[in-house]
Amino acid sequence: MDAIIIETIVKAALVIAVFSALAGFGTFIERKILAFMQRRLGPMHVGPFGILQIAADGIKLFTKEDIIPQHANKFIFMIAPIITAATAFIALAAVPIFPEFTVFGYTIHPIVADINVGILFILGAMASGLYGPLLAGMAQANKWGIIGSARTAILFMSYEVVTGLSLLAPIMLVGSLSLIDFNAAQTGGVGEWLVWQQPVAFILFIIAGFAETNRTPFDILEHEAEIISGYATEYSGMRWGMFFIGEYANMITISFMASLIFFGGFNEWGILPGGLAILLKVSFFFFLMLWVRASWPHIRPDQLMWLCWKVLMPIAILNVLITGLVMML
Amino acid sequence: MEQIAFYLFSVLTIGLFLVTVLSNNVLYAMTSLAAGMVLISGFFFLLGADFLGVVQLVVYVGAVMALYSFGMMFFDATKDIKEKNTSSYLVFFLSGMIALTLVIMFSAPIMGENIIASYPIMAGATNPQAVGLVLFTKYLVPFEVAAVMLLVAMISGIILAGKKMDDSLTTKDENHEEDDTFSRKDIK
Numbered sequence: 001m002d003a004i005i006i007e008t009i010v011k012a013a014l015v016i017a018v019f020s021a022l023a024g025f026g027t028f029i030e031r032k033i034l035a036f037m038q039r040r041l042g043p044m045h046v047g048p049f050g051i052l053q054i055a056a057d058g059i060k061l062f063t064k065e066d067i068i069p070q071h072a073n074k075f076i077f078m079i080a081p082i083i084t085a086a087t088a089f090i091a092l093a094a095v096p097i098f099p100e101f102t103v104f105g106y107t108i109h110p111i112v113a114d115i116n117v118g119i120l121f122i123l124g125a126m127a128s129g130l131y132g133p134l135l136a137g138m139a140q141a142n143k144w145g146i147i148g149s150a151r152t153a154i155l156f157m158s159y160e161v162v163t164g165l166s167l168l169a170p171i172m173l174v175g176s177l178s179l180i181d182f183n184a185a186q187t188g189g190v191g192e193w194l195v196w197q198q199p200v201a202f203i204l205f206i207i208a209g210f211a212e213t214n215r216t217p218f219d220i221l222e223h224e225a226e227i228i229s230g231y232a233t234e235y236s237g238m239r240w241g242m243f244f245i246g247e248y249a250n251m252i253t254i255s256f257m258a259s260l261i262f263f264g265g266f267n268e269w270g271i272l273p274g275g276l277a278i279l280l281k282v283s284f285f286f287f288l289m290l291w292v293r294a295s296w297p298h299i300r301p302d303q304l305m306w307l308c309w310k311v312l313m314p315i316a317i318l319n320v321l322i323t324g325l326v327m328m329l
Numbered sequence: 330m331e332q333i334a335f336y337l338f339s340v341l342t343i344g345l346f347l348v349t350v351l352s353n354n355v356l357y358a359m360t361s362l363a364a365g366m367v368l369i370s371g372f373f374f375l376l377g378a379d380f381l382g383v384v385q386l387v388v389y390v391g392a393v394m395a396l397y398s399f400g401m402m403f404f405d406a407t408k409d410i411k412e413k414n415t416s417s418y419l420v421f422f423l424s425g426m427i428a429l430t431l432v433i434m435f436s437a438p439i440m441g442e443n444i445i446a447s448y449p450i451m452a453g454a455t456n457p458q459a460v461g462l463v464l465f466t467k468y469l470v471p472f473e474v475a476a477v478m479l480l481v482a483m484i485s486g487i488i489l490a491g492k493k494m495d496d497s498l499t500t501k502d503e504n505h506e507e508d509d510t511f512s513r514k515d516i517k
Contacts, residue, residue, distance in 0.1 A: 076356050116455055117379045124386035128367060131360075131390075134397055138356055146401065153398040160391060177380075177457060 011112045015097075016089055023248035028054050030290050037294035064237035069140055072234065076139035081239040084132030084246035091125035092249060094118040095256045096180050099266045099274040117177040122257060123163060126212060126250055130156050132243065133214075133221050137231035148230025151220045154301045158308035159211035159218075165316035166204035169323040170194050170261055179257075183265035190269070195262040200319045202262045204312055206288075209254040211304065214247060216293035220301045255285035331375060338371045353409040355400045363393040380456035 028043065028051070035042025043050030068074055093112040100109045115121055130152055137149025171177060173194065174185045186192045195202045211218040222230035232243055259265060259281035269277035299307070345365035352358045366389035373382030404410060447467075464472050 073354070073356050076360060115374075115379050117383045117457065120380075120383040120387060124383050124390060127387065128363075128390045130394070131363060134394065135356070135360060138397070138401060150398065150401055153394055153401070156391070156394050164387075176455075 007108075008112060011110075012093070015092055015112060019089065019092060019249050019252060020245050022252060023245040024054050024058060026248040026251065026286070027057065027244065029286075030293075033287065033290045034294050037291070061238055061241040066237045066239060067234070069142070069234050071141040073139040073141075076135050077234075078239070080132050080136035080139060081235065081242035081246075082132075083135065084129050085242040085249070086246075087125050087129035087132070088246040088249035088253065091122045091129070091253050094121045094125075094179070095253060096183065096260070096266070097256070098278065101275075111180070114178070114180065118179045119167060119171065119177050119182075119257070119261070122179075122253065123167075126253065127156065127160060129246060129250065132246065133231040136235065136243075140231075140234040142234050144228045144233045145231055147227045148221050148233070151227075151301050152231065154305060155211060155214070155218065155220060158305045159208045162204055162208040162308050162312045162316055163212060165313065165320060166201045166208060167261070168316075168320050169201045170198050172320070172323055172327060173197060179260045179265075182261050183267065186264045187267050189267075190264070193262065193264045198262065198319075198323070200315060202258070204316050204319070205262070206258060206285075207312060208308075209258065210289065210292065211308070213250045213254055213289070215251065215289050216298055217296050218304055219298050220304060223298055251286060251289055252282065255282040255289075258285050334371070334375055338368055338375070341365075342368045353412065355404040355410065359393065359397055359400055362396070363390070366390070366393060378456060380460055 031053075032042045032050075043053040046052040046056050068077055094115060095118075096109070096111040096114075098110040100107055102108070133152045134149045137145040137147075137152065139145075170182070174182050176182070176185075182194070186194060210216075214221050220230075222232055227233075232240055235243065256278075259278055263281050264277070266274040266278040268274050269280075272280070342365050345361040345368065348361035349358050349365065352361070367386060369389075370382040370385040373379070373385060
C-alpha cells in the first residue's frame with residue numbers, strides 16, 4: 001500500500017516537472033518553426049541557436065511584477081491561471097505515456113492513475129480547464145477580458161459535442177474507455193491502426209482538438225488583432241505564464257490522445273521500440289499544430305459555431321450510425 | 330484513507346455550496362457552484378463508480394458554463410448585487426425544510442439497512458457495462474421518455490431560434506462579399 005502511494009507521488013511529481021519543462025521548450029520550438037516557415041531566424045541571440053532563450057524567458061516570467069488590477073475580483077483573478085495549469089496536469093494523469101518497463105526488477109507502469117474510463121476523464125478534465133480563461137476574463141474588469149470569456153463559452157459550446165461524438169465511433173469498435181485497451185487493440189502493426197477504419201473520426205477529433213487547445217484556426221479567445229489578448233489582457237508575470245503552461249500541456253495531451261487512439265499508441269513500429277514510436281507520433285502532432293498555425297488564418301467565433309454544429313456534428317453522427325450498422329451486420 | 334478523503338470532500342462541497350447560496354457576488358456564486366459540482370464527482374470515484382464520476386464532471390462542467398454565459402449577460406461580475414429579500418415566510422419555510430432534511434439525513438442509516446439491491450452489480454462487468462445493463466433493462470422506459478423529452482426540447486429550440494435561420498450571419502457575409510465583387514466588376 002505504502003509502495004503504491006510513494007510510486008504515485010513520484011510519478012505525479014515527474015509528470016509535472018517533465019511536462020512543465022516541455023511546455024517551456026514548446027514555446028521555443030513554436031517560435032523556431034514559425035520563424036522557419038516565415039523565412040525568419042527566430043530567437044538567435046541567447047546561447048547556440050537561441051536555445052537558452054527558454055531560460056531567459058523563464059527568468060523574465062518568474063521575476064516580473066505580478067500586477068492585479070484595482071477593480072478586479074482579486075481572489076478569482078488569482079486562482080484562474082492555477083485552474084488552467086492544474087487541470088492540464090490532472091488530464092495528463094490518465095494518459096499512458098510509455099509502454100511498461102522494468103528497472104531493477106521492478107515493473108513500472110508509466111501512467112499515474114489507470115482508471116478504466118480514461119478517455120472520458122481526460123476530456124472532462126481538459127474541459128474544466130476552460131474555466132481558467134472564463135473566470136480570468138470575467139474577474140479582471142476589462143472589456144477585452146469579458147469578450148474573451150464570452151468567446152470561451154462559445155468555444156466550449158462548439159467543440160465539446162464534436163469531440164465526444166467523434167470519439168464514440170472508435171470507442172464502439174474497441175469496446176472500452178481505457179487508453180491502455182485502445183493501445184492493446186492496435187498491437188498488430190501499421191495495418192491495425194484505428195485510423196484506417198475511422199478516418200472521418202480522426203479528422204473530426206483533430207479539428208475539435210485544435211479548438212479544445214485554443215490553437216490557431218480557432219484561437220478566438222486571445223486573438224491579438226481583434227481583442228488585444230482576450231482573457232489574458234490584464235495578466236503579467238507567472239500568472240500569465242501559467243495559462244501558457246496549461247495550453248502547451250493540453251497540446252501535448254491532445255497529441256498523446258490522437259496517437260494512442262488512432263495511430264497505434266506505444267506499440268512497436270517496425271524496428272522502432274514502442275517508447276520511441278510514441279515520442280515520434282506525439283512530436284509529429286505537436287508539429288502539425290505549429291504547421292497549421294503558420295499556414296492558416298483564424299476564423300470568427302460565429303464561423304466556429306457554424307462549423308461545429310452544422311458541419312462537423314452531422315458528419316460525426318453519420319459516422320457513429322454507419323459504424324454501428326457495420327458492426328451489427 | 331477513504332474516510333479522510335470522504336470528510337475532506339464533504340466539508341469542501343458543503344462549504345462551496347454555502348458560498349453559492351450566501352454570496353452576493355455572481356462570480357463567487359457560480360465559481361463555487363462549478364467547483365462543488367466537480368468535487369461531487371470525487372464521491373463517485375471514492376465509491377468506485379468511475380463512470381458516473383466522470384459523467385458528473387463532463388455534464389456539470391458544461392451546464393455551469395452555460396449559466397456563466399447568462400451571468401455574463403445580466404450582471405456586472407465585479408460588483409456585489411443587493412438582494413431584496415425580506416419575506417419572513419420564506420425564511421420560516423426554508424428553516425423548516427432544513428430541519429426536515431437534517432432529520433431525514435440522521436435517519437438515513439436506519440432506513441438504509443433495509444434496502445436490498447434488486448439489480449446487484451454483476452461480477453466482472455466494468456462500470457460503463459453495469460450502467461448500460463441497468464439502463465436498457467430496468468430503466469428502459471424512463472430512459473426512452475427522457476430521450477423523447479430531449480428531442481422535444483431540441484425541436485422547440487430549433488423552432489424558437491430558427492425564425493432567422495434563412496439568413497444566418499455566417500453565410501450572409503460571404504454572400505455580401507460576392508455581391509461586392511460582382512458590383513465592382515460591373516463598375517469596371
